[in-house]
Amino acid sequence: MLALNLLDYSPIDEGKTARQALLETTELAQLAERSGYKRFWVAEHHKVASVAGSSPEMLMMHLAASTSSIRIGSGGVMLPHYSAYKVAENFRMLEALHPNRIDLGIGRSRSYQAVNKALNSMRERAVPYEEQLDLLKQYFADEAALSAMPITDTAPELWLLGTGEGSAVLAAEKGMAYSYAHFARPSIDGMDIIRKYRSAFKASPFLEKPKVMIAVFAVVAETKEQAEEIAKAFDLWLLFVESNTPPPYYPSIETAKLRGFSANEAEKVRANRKRMIIGDPDFVKAEIERIADRYGADEVTVIPNVAGAENRMEGIRLLAEAFGLAHL
Template identity: 70%
Template sequence: MVVLNILDYSPIDEGGTAREALLQTTQLAQRAEALGYHRFWVAEHHQVFSVAGSTPEMLMMHLATSTKNIRIGSGGVMLPNYSPYKVAENFRMLEALHPNRIDLGIGRSRSFRIVNQALNESKGIKISYEQQVQDLQKYFTDDKITEHRFQELIATPITETAPEMWMLGTGGESAEIAAANGMAFAYAHFAKPSIAGVEAVDAYRKHFQPSKLLDEPKVMIAVFAIVAETAEQAEDLAKAFDLWLLFVESATPPPYYPSIETAKKRGFSASEQERVTRNRKRMIVGDAAYVKGEIERIAAIYAADEITVIPSIAGADSRMNEIELLAQAFRL
């Protein structure tokens, strides 16, 4: 049976506000919990004005307080921009208040250059990504024995349990680091749906080394899914999502997720249609039965332990409807 999760970007619908988007994320998390989803993750996006999710730790605290049992996580924290010690403190605070419910998904920053400059302008020496990962593991396990440049340092609050650590990635290097350091691995199929992803996941399993935080390899696959009652309705939603992806890649993206109506009125140029066709390979579009079959097919290809669905479609009601339709189809 496929374990299903949700990753929400907190999209700001056309005519809406960031506050409304964040409240809609809260309602989506509460509904996901009631429907039986396993995890609910939120993202970190900077300088993307059509989504409200910029600080996952703060939103996670609100979501964990607004729910009871569902695991709440980051998908993910862009670790190179931050101090591993401070990230560990943030997530230990979350874990202290919501034990056995917190996930730390980490990734590398792919933000705009100006964002990276602003987040890093006061830094001196840069440490490697793998070292940052090892730092987090030290802080989550209270390790004062293994040699380390901050050997005596302990991240507080001290907790009896630790957040789950997930490495987010789109290729072999992230899979390598996850395997070598005994972390769970989340592959972004929605970004790179190719045989290279299957090979990365296979290599991760083959080279996995157990750690204090994880005994066996664990794989999550993340997908864009667009679901509605009928294939025709799903296609309308997909056209709006097609336009949003084009907007995100443009020089002056508008500060909202375009509606179905806007997408229909605007249409696509010939060059845009080529990009739309390429982007369509990154998503699953259809009614619940079709999308369920495709999710099961993808899960089988990767031998995935879990699938995370990203319902980044126009309209809070449409997003809510999607997770309900999928929950019914999978009998969560």
Template identity: 65%
Template sequence: MTVLNILDYSPIDEGETAASALRSTAELARLADRLGYKRYWVAEHHQVFSVAGSSPEMLMMHLATLTERLRIGSGGVMLPHYSAYKVAENFRLLEALHPNRIDLGVGRSPSFRLVNQALNESKGKRVPYAQQLIDLEKYITDDVDSEHRFQKLKATPITETAPELWLLGTGEGSAKLAAERGMAYAYAHFARPEQAGIDAIKRYRETFTPSGLRKQPHVAIAVFAIIGETEEQAEQLAKAFDLWLLFVESDFQPPYYPSVETAEKRRLSAAERERVERNRSRMLVGTAEQVKRQIETVAGQFGADEITIIPNIAGHQSRMDTVRLLAEAFNMQ
């Protein structure tokens, strides 16, 4: 049986506000909880004005309180911006309040240059990312025996359970680190739907080293999923998504996710049409049954234990429908 998760960017629909986007995220999480999805992750995006998800830990606290069964997680915390010790404390606090329901997904996206500068202002020499992962493992597992520059330091609160640690990535480097550290690996198919990802995951499994975090390799694949009641509706939603991606990848960023109506009216240049065509390989589009088959194909190709859908599409009701329709297609209830 395919295990399905959700990664929510909290998109701000055209004509809506950040506050309403976060309320929509809460409603979508409650629906996913009822339908039987396993994980519900929220993102960390900075200087992307069309999404409200900038602080995953804060939003996770809210969602964990509103739901009962879902594992609530970060997709992910951009670790180079922060202290591994403080990240561990934040997530151990979440775990103390919601035992066996918290996922800590970390990545190293550099973000925009100004964002990177602002988040690291006045810092001295940065701790290498690989060392930060070692530090995080130490604090999550309460390891005070292994040699470490802060050997006796523990992250509080001390809990009987621990957050589940995931490494996010898009290729060989992150897969290698996940294998070396014995971490679960979340691959961003939506960024790189390529053979290189299949190869990286294969090597991750082959070279995985058991750790205090995990004894066996484990892989989740994250995909953009755009689902309509009909193929025509799915294509309309995909066009709005095409336009959103163009905005995000350009110097022009409106503070909203474009509506289907706006996308229909927008004329694309030849260069934009070419970019849209390339971007289409990054998404799964169609009816629920069609996307189900695409998900099963991707899961087989990449050797995924779980699939994380990103329903980053226009309109709160469309996102609710996507989550519901896919659950029905997979007979999750």
């Protein structure tokens, strides 16, 4: 059976605060657990004022304590910003308190040099990404000269996130699970990338055989018409994020209706729509299954990044019902 997960950005809705956004993420995680989702991940974003998710480890600690069974993870920690040792200790702490429930999703951010500099102000040299991955594995396997504390009987699941062949090959060589961002690069190249990951995979102490997750943007509502209305705000948010002066909030559906789009923006919207699945629960379910089948994916992570906490909650409820996920 295809496993279904969620990845939340903690969007700050128009008229709300970062605190409210984080509390809504907590409610979303609790609903995901009740609805039968396997994993609930949170993202790491910097210099994006409309989302509150800047420190996944901190938010994960809160979410893991606010739930009891769902796996809690990062989607992902941008490893080049940090020391592998500190990441290992953060996630060992999480694993010690919530054993067999923690996922470490690792990414490689290439943007915002100012952020990387601020987070690495005392580092003398940039450690190569591949070297950092090796260090992480050594820390979790207690094979490093310096032990990452606290020592735990279990380890978090290790996932490498990416959109290209380079990340897939790295995941295969390191014996890690691989999460492909279909929402960022929905092309036929993705299937070739996944095939290369599977064929090049080398078993590790953390994973015996390849495991593939794909991540998708999904807008789900009771009807297709309602989903289209909600998607208009998503269209506008993506335009804002890609602009030079994005506002510090996720625009409401009403704002999106009133504003409209220029001809140039409309073209960008059409391009971005290829990155989304929009519709009623049965349509979105069918599309998720079709895409997962094309990739041969073991799991699908849905990103319900839409305006309004009530719309996010309703969307994941409807999708859980369509997939027949177990309710607690």
